[in-house]
Amino acid sequence: MPKHQPLSGFPELLPADRVVERAVVASLSDTFELHGFTNVETRAVEPVEVLLGKGETSKEVYLLERLQQEEGGAGTGLGLHFDLTVPFARYVLEHAGHLEFPFRRYQVQPAWRGERPQEGRYRQFTQADVDVVGKGELPFHHDVEVMRVMVEALDALPLPALSFQFNNRKLIQGFYQGLGVPDVVAAIRTVDKLDKLPADEVARLLVADAGATPEQAQRCLDLATIRTADTSFVARVRALGVADPLLDEGLAELEAVVAGCAAGERRHVTVEADLRIARGLDYYTGTVVEIFMAGYERLKSVGGGGRYDALASDGRTTYPGVGVSFGVSRSLVPLLADGVLAGSRPVPSAVLVALADEDSRHASDAVAASLRARRVPCEVAASAQKFGKQIRYAERRGIPYVWFPQADGTHQVKDIRSGEQVDADPATWTPPPADLRPQVVAVNLEETTP
Amino acid sequence: MPKHQPLSGFPELLPADRVVERAVVASLSDTFELHGFTNVETRAVEPVEVLLGKGETSKEVYLLERLQQEEGGAGTGLGLHFDLTVPFARYVLEHAGHLEFPFRRYQVQPAWRGERPQEGRYRQFTQADVDVVGKGELPFHHDVEVMRVMVEALDALPLPALSFQFNNRKLIQGFYQGLGVPDVVAAIRTVDKLDKLPADEVARLLVADAGATPEQAQRCLDLATIRTADTSFVARVRALGVADPLLDEGLAELEAVVAGCAAGERRHVTVEADLRIARGLDYYTGTVVEIFMAGYERLKSVGGGGRYDALASDGRTTYPGVGVSFGVSRSLVPLLADGVLAGSRPVPSAVLVALADEDSRHASDAVAASLRARRVPCEVAASAQKFGKQIRYAERRGIPYVWFPQADGTHQVKDIRSGEQVDADPATWTPPPADLRPQVVAVNLEETTP
Numbered sequence: 001m002p003k004h005q006p007l008s009g010f011p012e013l014l015p016a017d018r019v020v021e022r023a024v025v026a027s028l029s030d031t032f033e034l035h036g037f038t039n040v041e042t043r044a045v046e047p048v049e050v051l052l053g054k055g056e057t058s059k060e061v062y063l064l065e066r067l068q069q070e071e072g073g074a075g076t077g078l079g080l081h082f083d084l085t086v087p088f089a090r091y092v093l094e095h096a097g098h099l100e101f102p103f104r105r106y107q108v109q110p111a112w113r114g115e116r117p118q119e120g121r122y123r124q125f126t127q128a129d130v131d132v133v134g135k136g137e138l139p140f141h142h143d144v145e146v147m148r149v150m151v152e153a154l155d156a157l158p159l160p161a162l163s164f165q166f167n168n169r170k171l172i173q174g175f176y177q178g179l180g181v182p183d184v185v186a187a188i189r190t191v192d193k194l195d196k197l198p199a200d201e202v203a204r205l206l207v208a209d210a211g212a213t214p215e216q217a218q219r220c221l222d223l224a225t226i227r228t229a230d231t232s233f234v235a236r237v238r239a240l241g242v243a244d245p246l247l248d249e250g251l252a253e254l255e256a257v258v259a260g261c262a263a264g265e266r267r268h269v270t271v272e273a274d275l276r277i278a279r280g281l282d283y284y285t286g287t288v289v290e291i292f293m294a295g296y297e298r299l300k301s302v303g304g305g306g307r308y309d310a311l312a313s314d315g316r317t318t319y320p321g322v323g324v325s326f327g328v329s330r331s332l333v334p335l336l337a338d339g340v341l342a343g344s345r346p347v348p349s350a351v352l353v354a355l356a357d358e359d360s361r362h363a364s365d366a367v368a369a370s371l372r373a374r375r376v377p378c379e380v381a382a383s384a385q386k387f388g389k390q391i392r393y394a395e396r397r398g399i400p401y402v403w404f405p406q407a408d409g410t411h412q413v414k415d416i417r418s419g420e421q422v423d424a425d426p427a428t429w430t431p432p433p434a435d436l437r438p439q440v441v442a443v444n445l446e447e448t449t450p
Numbered sequence: 451m452p453k454h455q456p457l458s459g460f461p462e463l464l465p466a467d468r469v470v471e472r473a474v475v476a477s478l479s480d481t482f483e484l485h486g487f488t489n490v491e492t493r494a495v496e497p498v499e500v501l502l503g504k505g506e507t508s509k510e511v512y513l514l515e516r517l518q519q520e521e522g523g524a525g526t527g528l529g530l531h532f533d534l535t536v537p538f539a540r541y542v543l544e545h546a547g548h549l550e551f552p553f554r555r556y557q558v559q560p561a562w563r564g565e566r567p568q569e570g571r572y573r574q575f576t577q578a579d580v581d582v583v584g585k586g587e588l589p590f591h592h593d594v595e596v597m598r599v600m601v602e603a604l605d606a607l608p609l610p611a612l613s614f615q616f617n618n619r620k621l622i623q624g625f626y627q628g629l630g631v632p633d634v635v636a637a638i639r640t641v642d643k644l645d646k647l648p649a650d651e652v653a654r655l656l657v658a659d660a661g662a663t664p665e666q667a668q669r670c671l672d673l674a675t676i677r678t679a680d681t682s683f684v685a686r687v688r689a690l691g692v693a694d695p696l697l698d699e700g701l702a703e704l705e706a707v708v709a710g711c712a713a714g715e716r717r718h719v720t721v722e723a724d725l726r727i728a729r730g731l732d733y734y735t736g737t738v739v740e741i742f743m744a745g746y747e748r749l750k751s752v753g754g755g756g757r758y759d760a761l762a763s764d765g766r767t768t769y770p771g772v773g774v775s776f777g778v779s780r781s782l783v784p785l786l787a788d789g790v791l792a793g794s795r796p797v798p799s800a801v802l803v804a805l806a807d808e809d810s811r812h813a814s815d816a817v818a819a820s821l822r823a824r825r826v827p828c829e830v831a832a833s834a835q836k837f838g839k840q841i842r843y844a845e846r847r848g849i850p851y852v853w854f855p856q857a858d859g860t861h862q863v864k865d866i867r868s869g870e871q872v873d874a875d876p877a878t879w880t881p882p883p884a885d886l887r888p889q890v891v892a893v894n895l896e897e898t899t900p
Contacts (some may be wrong), residue, residue: 004544010493036799036829043460066564067511094454114516349486379486
């Protein structure tokens with residue numbers, strides 16, 4: 001095998017960085033489970049017709065072919081999933097008879113897209129999705145619940161400040177309808193371009209593509225500029241003087257989501273109503289959200305989601321859902337590259353048990369077994385080098401303690417950071433909790449968490 | 451989306467079964483980390499030339515093609531990995547400058563093979579691999595270490611009885627050499643067929659293909675029938691009267707591995723020297739092992755591995771390794787299908803907080819928040835149905851407790867299995883530890899573990 005170059009778009013973590021990713025996934029899973037969400041994993045592949053079910057062909061799907069396929073034989077008809085929503089919808093339909101609804105699940109898995117790689121956009125990337133799905137109907141309060149779960153889950157992570165920016169499709173659609181814009185769908189798509197085009201260009205397109213009058217176009221822009229960190233957006237929308245029953249419904253829903261998610265003490269997550277957020281995807285029907293990370297606005301959103309009244313349907317039964325996704329790779333890979341987050345050491349071992357000579361390996365193994373019985377991760381030195389070399393072996397791995405079995409049967413343990421060496425008993429000695437497992441170190445963030 | 455049929459060879463777990471898989475992976479990871487093995491995840495894809503690096507084309511590799519690939523454009527040149535050894539070898543070469551050797555890692559990931567599905571053989575399957583890799587050299591004691599780690603890891607799982615059957619390539623090769631068999635490699639391959647062919651047919655092939663005399667062939671078979679649960683195999687091999695330095699080395703290594711792995715109390719793992727084990731793959735150079743599960747001999751081995759003196763090489767440096775792999779899907783999917791293992795419930799929630807009416811959702815949410823703050827997983831009822839219906843909602847999900855906020859501000863909690871209902875305080879009440887999280891229930895096995 002020759003030397004290998006990294007494969008563009010397929011980031012791979014070194015052990016200390018992998019410590020961070022594992023801690024993040026464990027923390028997310030923990031929050032989701034405390035809220036009663038069950039873990040699901042779907043297979044990596046779906047039939048191509050499922051992947052392209054929504055007429056979607058822009059996702060750069062990877063198809064599977066067998067290397068040993070017969071010349072002219074049929075293909076596999078399978079492709080790698082490009083998100084976790086499409087496979088989850090298929091899972092719900094396939095297993096509906098064995099699931100209880102509303103069904104609350106979370107899923108943390110890689111997905112694949114053959115797109116051009118750039119910072120935050122990878123060909124293989126891990127997402128964490130949390131959704132509630134109903135059978136036939138799904139009460140609105142689940143919108144508040146699932147969004148609040150993600151707020152709590154991300155607030156528990158060692159991350160830069162995050163902003164959840166909420167809107168509601170009914171609010172936008174009701175406003176445009178009440179205003180009398182002829183092509184409401186075109187208007188939503190056009191206003192969604194506000195992050196790429198200047199406002200007056202968007203106004204011009206509203207006239208040209210959505211059939212709006214210049215006055216209507218201006219009021220669409222007025223709506224889109226409303227952004228509040230509390231529920232005061234309601235009064236500001238009302239002040240624009242548009243009346244429509246769907247607008248009322250959307251306002252009430254957005255108010256409930258913002259109030260529900262803003263409640264409680266947060267460390268670094270803030271919540272806003274941002275009436276510019278539309279999300280490009282067509283299947284959202286109510287709540288929509290995008291998540292942004294302070295200092296990493298260049299990544300665009302690091303998560304998002306919303307309400308879809310028809311997540312899945314088998315023709316007879318429709319399954320509405322509400323969910324939100326967090327881009328684990330999209331956020332972590334840049335944070336790790338920038339050194340904002342790091343693992344405190346690349347190995348689980350808290351202790352290196354030194355080896356006086358190869359004949360005493362049994363004695364050192366016995367010390368290690370005793371430490372492990374009390375859940376202290378450790379390893380025995382690979383070879384009986386001079387003790388100075390064994391200490392450097394530990395240093396290079398970030399292992400904080402070296403254990404020395406003594407010739408007289410007693411023991412000493414050295415904290416190689418301070419140099420302090422003390423008598424110790426393998427049956428009782430335990431390192432401080434902070435040294436027991438590798439930690440996530442958050443540089444320039446206000447705190448560190450395990 | 452129409453109704454979906456399961457995709458043959460891609461088993462997918464329902465939530466209660468997924469509880470078992472997660473518990474198994476968590477337990478394996480815990481043991482590996484206590485022994486200082488660090489977790490690594492590699493990308494799912496490798497360049498095709500890496501996948502086929504050993505001249506291996508029989509693995510039914512899945513190649514990736516882009517759906518939107520230009521007509522006549524170049525393919526991706528990528529395929530899905532078919533095991534975790536090839537990608538790990540590539541990882542070691544690619545990242546060698548950032549790793550410390552000996553490098554101790556474990557890896558739990560899916561792999562893909564386009565083979566014909568059957569029980570225990572899937573097109574997507576999860577493996578758990580643990581390896582130690584050296585740079586240039588790797589002392590033999592790591593063979594003992596890594597095998598013992600897997601023995602301990604599997605002994606901690608709720609599984610039927612497992613047998614680790616060890617052999618050593620040096621022992622076989624040295625024996626055949628000392629015996630004077632002309633084509634030692636052909637002889638190893640032939641004896642490896644003993645599980646498919648009768649002994650006299652193997653003897654015939656040893657003569658025909660390996661150039662052995664009938665007497666040599668008989669002694670090869672005599673060696674292959676030696677199987678001991680301790681180190682008494684050494685005397686039995688010696689009694690066959692063959693002398694060779696490589697045989698001596700192999701005997702000493704196998705003796706150390708069997709003695710090291712057999713030491714200590716085990717629940718359901720046994721260790722044997724089985725001198726018939728060769729493992730088909732060509733790259734093993736010393737220790738070899740196969741793992742069998744009682745009652746599931748039809749699956750063949752559920753794990754295996756060994757020593758490879760050249761796991762990877764960049765032309766200048768060679769990286770020897772020793773490792774062992776456990777087939778998580780191969781063993782669990784049949785055990786789950788047979789009902790030998792099951793999850794105690796499909797949801798994390800230990801408590802359903804009932805809802806008197808929709809207006810009191812805030813009060814029920816507050817109870818849930820209080821329980822979660824003390825790490826009790828719970829959920830609030832989806833709708834304010836009659837309490838009998840809410841209790842059945844919990845029953846269908848296996849949630850053991852239903853919490854009733856009372857109109858007077860007090861609380862009661864009901865164990866819906868016993869029907870017992872008691873006063874409780876959301877700030878202090880906690881379920882028994884066994885009810886806190888879903889458990890693995892091992893039916894007809896002697897014990898259950900969390």
